Amino acid sequence: MRNDVANRRRSFRALKILGILHITVVRTLMSSDLKNLTEKTAKLSIDPIYETNWCDMPAEIKLECIGKMKFNERLSLRCTAKAERSLVDSQKVEIDEGRFGEDNEQSTFVLLIDNKRYFVKDSKYMNDAFELLNYIKKVGDFKTLYFSLGFAVLFAVYERFHTDDGLFTAKEIEFSNGIFNTVVAVLRKIKNGVESIKLRYGGLDSDQLAGILAIPHVQNVSYWHIHDYEGTDSLHKVAQMWIDKNAKLGSTFQVSNYDDGSFAEFLEHLDDRILSKNEQRVRIRTNNADCHILLERGLNEISEIVDFPQYFRLKVISAEMKESEYDNDCKEWICIMDPEVSSDSDNSSEQSDDVHEYDD
Amino acid sequence: MSSTEQGTSSAAPAEPTTAPESAAAPEVPESFYYVHGKDKVVHKVSAGALQHSALIHGMISNLGYTEEQAKANPFPFENIDGDILQMVVDWCNQHKGKPTPPEDTNLPKQKEKLFDLVLAVNYLEIKELLTYCCKQVAMMVKGKSPEEIREIWMIPTDAEDEAAEKEAKKRAGKEAAGETAAAAGDAK
Numbered sequence: 001m002r003n004d005v006a007n008r009r010r011s012f013r014a015l016k017i018l019g020i021l022h023i024t025v026v027r028t029l030m031s032s033d034l035k036n037l038t039e040k041t042a043k044l045s046i047d048p049i050y051e052t053n054w055c056d057m058p059a060e061i062k063l064e065c066i067g068k069m070k071f072n073e074r075l076s077l078r079c080t081a082k083a084e085r086s087l088v089d090s091q092k093v094e095i096d097e098g099r100f101g102e103d104n105e106q107s108t109f110v111l112l113i114d115n116k117r118y119f120v121k122d123s124k125y126m127n128d129a130f131e132l133l134n135y136i137k138k139v140g141d142f143k144t145l146y147f148s149l150g151f152a153v154l155f156a157v158y159e160r161f162h163t164d165d166g167l168f169t170a171k172e173i174e175f176s177n178g179i180f181n182t183v184v185a186v187l188r189k190i191k192n193g194v195e196s197i198k199l200r201y202g203g204l205d206s207d208q209l210a211g212i213l214a215i216p217h218v219q220n221v222s223y224w225h226i227h228d229y230e231g232t233d234s235l236h237k238v239a240q241m242w243i244d245k246n247a248k249l250g251s252t253f254q255v256s257n258y259d260d261g262s263f264a265e266f267l268e269h270l271d272d273r274i275l276s277k278n279e280q281r282v283r284i285r286t287n288n289a290d291c292h293i294l295l296e297r298g299l300n301e302i303s304e305i306v307d308f309p310q311y312f313r314l315k316v317i318s319a320e321m322k323e324s325e326y327d328n329d330c331k332e333w334i335c336i337m338d339p340e341v342s343s344d345s346d347n348s349s350e351q352s353d354d355v356h357e358y359d360d
Numbered sequence: 361m362s363s364t365e366q367g368t369s370s371a372a373p374a375e376p377t378t379a380p381e382s383a384a385a386p387e388v389p390e391s392f393y394y395v396h397g398k399d400k401v402v403h404k405v406s407a408g409a410l411q412h413s414a415l416i417h418g419m420i421s422n423l424g425y426t427e428e429q430a431k432a433n434p435f436p437f438e439n440i441d442g443d444i445l446q447m448v449v450d451w452c453n454q455h456k457g458k459p460t461p462p463e464d465t466n467l468p469k470q471k472e473k474l475f476d477l478v479l480a481v482n483y484l485e486i487k488e489l490l491t492y493c494c495k496q497v498a499m500m501v502k503g504k505s506p507e508e509i510r511e512i513w514m515i516p517t518d519a520e521d522e523a524a525e526k527e528a529k530k531r532a533g534k535e536a537a538g539e540t541a542a543a544a545g546d547a548k
Contacts, residue, residue, distance in 0.1 A: 052472075052475040052476045052479065053475055053513055053514045054475070054497075054513035054514070054515060055513070055514065055515060055516075056475065056479070057475065057478065057479070058482070060482075061478055061479075061482055061490075061494065064490065064491075064494040065494040065497045065498050066498075067494070068494050068495045068497075068498035069498040069501070070502070072503075073498065073501050073502060073503075073504065073509075076501070076504060076505055076506045076508075076509055077501065077506070077509055078506075079506035080506045080509050080510045080513075080515045080517075081510070081515050081516065081517060081518055081521065082518050082521075083521075084515060
């Protein structure tokens with residue numbers, strides 16, 4: 001079959017070349033310029049007829065070549081024929097960042113690939129962006145998937161993710177704002193393997209936190225944080241979830257809020273598990289003898305940056321960890337949530353510029 | 361470049377010139393093996409250079425051939441064109457005992473040879489060269505539209521594929537009918 005196709009292609013190509021030659025010969029004869037015939041035919045730019053070509057390559061070689069192609073070429077190859085499409089789709093490309101947002105009431109979907117190339121789609125209607133997102137989903141795995149949505153389109157996002165069958169692959173998910181239902185709908189469409197979840201919006205309350213804690217990705221993720229949480233119950237609830245699920249070593253949760261009481265509430269709820277406590281840290285035991293949970297407050301000599309909002313970090317640590325091994329630089333982990341919390345204002349503005357680089 | 365000479369796989373070839381060696385002379389005499397492609401031109405290649413090919417390396421590792429035995433029994437690769445095998449041998453010699461560079465500038469400039477080289481390298485299991493070749497193949501379509509890619513790589517459209525499939529079925533049907541008729545005629 002492959003030989004048939006190859007032979008047919010060669011015949012097709014040969015006929016095409018003969019056609020070009022025929023036209024040249026007729027035109028040349030009509031002008032009675034026989035002397036230049038040889039010269040003109042010699043100058044014809046004709047691609048060579050390859051004896052062996054792409055279609056003669058076994059699938060594993062094609063896949064190796066596809067793996068070396070840039071994103072645009074993959075998409076082009078994907079459009080050539082059904083067989084090529086299934087090959088391209090079988091080997092996904094890693095997309096550094098997918099940024100799904102809204103700008104001047106236009107949905108915007110921006111892709112950052114190979115750390116230097118942008119693939120931007122601006123469309124008037126939200127559905128166009130969804131279609132593009134679904135298309136990308138078939139050919140790429142997201143490293144970071146970032147949702148920065150205006151409230152006007154949140155319901156549409158929820159509807160789409162709630163009903164869509166496909167699943168995304170993404171290592172890091174970030175919501176810069178949103179509503180609870182949308183966050184849950186999106187998180188439920190992510191395949192296993194999420195390493196980081198960042199929820200950066202106000203308005204998340206206790207009931208919604210319970211809903212988020214029930215999502216398997218949240219239970220298994222290595223790092224997650226909630227920015228500007230409204231209640232004071234997040235710390236003990238997350239710790240309890242980790243205890244119940246026997247969370248893996250290194251699991252980290254960070255939260256910021258403007259209300260007092262989170263630290264005290266944690267002590268109250270987990271009083272029987274406390275191993276050590278002071279103004280800055282509380283260490284509790286879990287049901288796993290190898291693991292403890294350490295709660296840290298974002299307090300240090302730069303008190304003015306941590307008064308409001310308050311920052312907390314929970315971490316599953318080894319039961320063997322000594323107090324001398326504690327991380328005393330809270331600024332470093334606070335900056336993961338709030339990059340602008342830095343004594344170096346120059347660095348802060350650089351980071352901010354980076355974030356908005358592809359919003360244009 | 362390694363020298364070659366005309367020969368056959370069955371007859372012992374005349375003495376081919378030795379492939380280029382690295383600047384430092386080896387302390388232990390190096391063993392050599394002989395390969396030929398479709399054109400029967402025999403290439404003398406050192407065991408060190410042949411280590412790039414997992415296939416050949418696996419074949420020779422337990423042979424323990426003497427020089428004479430190796431010369432008398434060149435490995436036949438009838439499915440590889442002579443010029444392609446020459447390119448492979450050259451590459452193996454150039455990269456003998458050296459770390460492979462991230463980019464290879466010695467790949468064939470003629471694109472029509474590239475796919476043949478890819479198939480040969482894949483068959484001979486030369487991983488590094490295969491990686492370079494595949495990158496080169498990918499470069500062929502850099503910045504090209506689907507239509508241009510279809511043209512360069514002669515990829516038939518779905519419609520062409522379907523038409524070819526129909527045609528093949530039709531032909532197979534006719535041939536089967538012809539055979540049946542012939543068999544009936546023979547029976548009479």
